[in-house]
Amino acid sequence: MRTVISKDGTPIAFDQSGQGPALILVAGALCSRLSWSGPELAKLLAPYFTVYNYDRRGRGDSGDTRPYAVMREIEDIEVLIDEAGGSAYLYGHSSGLLLLLKQP
Template identity: 45%
Template sequence: MDPSAEASGRVLSADGTPIAWQRQGEGPPLVVVDPVMVDRTTSGMAGVAELLAAGHTVYTYDRRGKGESGDGEQYTPESEVDDLLAVVETAGGTAALLGTSSGAVLALRAASESAVISSVIAVEPPLTEDSDEDPDIRPELDELLAAGDRAGAVRLFQESIGVPPEMIESSDTSPFEPAAHTISYDLTLLLETDVRSLTGIRVPVLVLASSGSDDRLREWARETAELLPEGSFQLLEGSWHGLDDRILATAVEAFLN
């Protein structure tokens, strides 16, 4: 990889919020959209981004309220879409998107609302047509954060999404605690995104799921792919809500090429 292709900077979103981004590699632009609570320094997508940089100009960025990016006065899903589109503009005006979990939902929303997205790879977007919604834990999160219990907020979220108890017990919450206040952002994004509103997406979408995830996550991914006009579904070998870097990178490369 040409070292001159590496760069970083900030771009202003539509509401003036500075969004920090980083670039590596050369080739067609691809923007990575991270899931809840992580920034570029804690992202589990860093290894995938490095692998994909062999054939793509890969942009990673800190979602608002995380890492080196700023935050707005009031969160809305529309503001997060604007942030992502600002990064796409930095990438040259059009790009493919690779999003995981809530980041996949954000990527799909951007593709449904803008014509500058060329394709989307969505890894286990937690979307469903089922009208029975999970309990809204945002008020309880607010109470924990007001009490300064960021670790408790992280664990509450993990429990609410079905992270296996043994994974919660063995996990270190400290890397996620700085962004614990943004958990409610992702929950708002999910609660205010109707999977049926995405049926207007007119670009190719690959929805991926892991063999190690529970039935609910896999079926949500499959259902989302079936609803999209140009959607396809692929089940890959992996762990709970996670895929090996090389397996994921290979699937992304095959889809984009």
């Protein structure tokens, strides 16, 4: 597990595996990085991508800063993209997909 610090100072925990172009997995609202299909998906994709599977804020090992705002979750994804070198493919599951639709 590694962490990055989001724009508002919240630590965001993630696992990184594989090699190749960056791919960030965004889980649904009730999932942590270890409680959904993300770890298995990361294992399958690792031969082709550098996979980032992270805990959305307030879940798992990531911190949380109140009040909640969708924009803060988008900023979390942006800091992970920066960590990945400035560009990444994005995969969203359930409400995680909705966050990706808000990406600039």
